[in-house]
Amino acid sequence: MSSETQNHIVRGFKATLVARAIYMVSSALLMFVLARFLLDPDGYGALYWVIGILAVIQLFADIGLGKSSARYISEYSERDPGQIPHLLRTTIIAKLCVVSVVALVLLVVYDDLAAALGNPGVASFLAIGALYIVVNSFNAFSQVAFQGFNALGYSAAIQAIAGVARFAFVIALVLAGFGALGALFGYVIGYTIAAAVGITILYERFYRKYEPADEFESGLSRRLLKYSVPLTATRSANVIDKQIDTVLVGALLTPTAVAFYTLGKQITDFVLAPAEALGFTISPNFGEQKAADQLEQARQIYETSLIQTMLLYVPAAVGLVIVAEPFVRMVFGADYAGAIPVLQVLAGFVVLQAITNLTSDSLDYLGRARARAIAKGGTSAANFGLNLLLIPMLGVVGAAIATVITHTVYVAVNLYIVHAELSLHLDRLGRSMGLICLITGVMAVAVLLVTPMVSNLVMLGGAVALGAATWAVLAVVSGLVDPREVRAAIR
Numbered sequence: 001m002s003s004e005t006q007n008h009i010v011r012g013f014k015a016t017l018v019a020r021a022i023y024m025v026s027s028a029l030l031m032f033v034l035a036r037f038l039l040d041p042d043g044y045g046a047l048y049w050v051i052g053i054l055a056v057i058q059l060f061a062d063i064g065l066g067k068s069s070a071r072y073i074s075e076y077s078e079r080d081p082g083q084i085p086h087l088l089r090t091t092i093i094a095k096l097c098v099v100s101v102v103a104l105v106l107l108v109v110y111d112d113l114a115a116a117l118g119n120p121g122v123a124s125f126l127a128i129g130a131l132y133i134v135v136n137s138f139n140a141f142s143q144v145a146f147q148g149f150n151a152l153g154y155s156a157a158i159q160a161i162a163g164v165a166r167f168a169f170v171i172a173l174v175l176a177g178f179g180a181l182g183a184l185f186g187y188v189i190g191y192t193i194a195a196a197v198g199i200t201i202l203y204e205r206f207y208r209k210y211e212p213a214d215e216f217e218s219g220l221s222r223r224l225l226k227y228s229v230p231l232t233a234t235r236s237a238n239v240i241d242k243q244i245d246t247v248l249v250g251a252l253l254t255p256t257a258v259a260f261y262t263l264g265k266q267i268t269d270f271v272l273a274p275a276e277a278l279g280f281t282i283s284p285n286f287g288e289q290k291a292a293d294q295l296e297q298a299r300q301i302y303e304t305s306l307i308q309t310m311l312l313y314v315p316a317a318v319g320l321v322i323v324a325e326p327f328v329r330m331v332f333g334a335d336y337a338g339a340i341p342v343l344q345v346l347a348g349f350v351v352l353q354a355i356t357n358l359t360s361d362s363l364d365y366l367g368r369a370r371a372r373a374i375a376k377g378g379t380s381a382a383n384f385g386l387n388l389l390l391i392p393m394l395g396v397v398g399a400a401i402a403t404v405i406t407h408t409v410y411v412a413v414n415l416y417i418v419h420a421e422l423s424l425h426l427d428r429l430g431r432s433m434g435l436i437c438l439i440t441g442v443m444a445v446a447v448l449l450v451t452p453m454v455s456n457l458v459m460l461g462g463a464v465a466l467g468a469a470t471w472a473v474l475a476v477v478s479g480l481v482d483p484r485e486v487r488a489a490i491r
Helices: 003-038 041-062 065-079 081-116 120-148 152-207 220-252 255-271 273-291 295-331 339-365 369-394 396-422 426-453 457-477 483-490
Strands: none
Touching: 003 041, 003 152, 003 255, 041 081, 041 120, 041 152, 041 220, 041 255, 065 081, 065 120, 065 220, 081 120, 081 152, 081 220, 120 152, 220 255, 220 369, 220 396, 255 295, 255 339, 255 396, 295 339, 295 396, 295 426, 295 457, 339 369, 339 396, 369 396, 426 457
C-alpha cells in the first residue's frame, strides 16, 4: 500500500470515526436518557417498533439510487468530470419523484396500516412517518454522495449534525410532555437539519465545481438505474435483516419485548461504530484501485483492515458476553433485565457485522453488487423464516439467534466473493486469526476473574479497563499492533 493511499485512508478514517463517535455518543445518550428516565419499556418499545416499520417502508423510497450514483461519481470524477452535474441532477430528480409517491401513499393508508399491524394506536406515529421517510432519505443520500466523491469529512460532518440535532430535539419534545410521539418528531427535525446542510454543501461545493458536459453520456442514466437494482435488492435484504426482526417481535410479542430486543441491538450498534467508519472510509478506494488495475494494493488494504478489525472485535464480543449482565442492570435498571440474554447472543453478531461493515460497500465499488444482492436476498429470506419459527418458541432471544445464524452464512459468502476478486493471502489471515483468538482467551480469563467482584459502575469500569489493558499489551507483544504506527495515525 502506497504511503499516499495509506495517509488518505487514515485521514478519512479519523474524520469518519470522529463523526461516528459524535453520532454514536449522542445515540447512546439518547438511548440511556429515554430508557432510564423518560419512557417506560412500553413507550420505548413502541417508538422503536414504529421506526423499524418506517425503515422497511423507506426501502421503496430509496431504491438504491444513492449508492448507484456514488459508484458512478467515484468512476467519472476521474474519467469524465463533466458528467458529474448530470449524474447528481438525474439522481435527485428521480429521488424526489419516488420519495414523494411513497410519502403520499403512507399518508393515505396510515390508519389501515396501523390496524393491519394489530396496533391502531400507532396510526399517528405512521402519519409523522411520512415526513420521517422524506427527510431521512435525503440525509442518507448526501452522506453517500460525499462518499462517492471520497470527501469523507463532509459525510462525517452530516452524520454528526444528524446525531446531535436528533438528540436535542427528541429530548426537548419528550420533556415538553409529547412522549414517544414527540420523540419521533424529534427524529424528523434532526434529520431535516442534516439533510438541508448536506444538500446545500453538495450543491455549493460539488455540483457547481464541475463544468457540465454538453450532454449526458449516452446510456449513463440507464446504467445508473440498472446498477441501482441489485443495490436496491441488497439494501432491502439488509433492512429486512436489521428491522424485520424488530417488527416481528412487536407483532408476535409485546412492546416491552421490543424494548428488550431494541436495547440489545442499539448497544451492539454503538460497539460497531469503528468498523462502520473504517468500511465507509476504505470502500471508495477499491473502485479507484480496480479502475487503475492495482489489485495488489486493493488486497493489501483489505487484508490489513480485516486483521485490525478482528483484533478489535473478537475480544470486544467476548468481553460483551462477560459484562452484559452487570452492565444492563447498572446502567438501564432491572426493568430491562430481559435485554441481557439478547445482548449476549448478539455479541456474535458484533463480529459478523464488523466484517460486513468492512466488506459490503467494498464489493459495491468492485462492481460485485449483484452477487452480494443475491447472497443478501437468500439469507434475509432465511432470517425472516427463522424469526417466524424461533420468536414464538424462544421469545426475543429467538430473534437474536436467527440474526446470528443467517448473518454467518452471509459473511461467508461475502468473504468468498472478496477472495475471488482479490486473491487474499489466506495463510497470513489464518495466522493472524490464531493470534487474535489467543489474545482474546487470555483477556477473557482476566475479566472473568474480577467480574464476580463487580458491584457498582466504577468497579465495572475497572473490569473493562483491565480487559482493555490486557488486550493492548498482548496486541503489541504479538506484533499485531505497532505503537509507532498508532502514534503516527493519531497525529
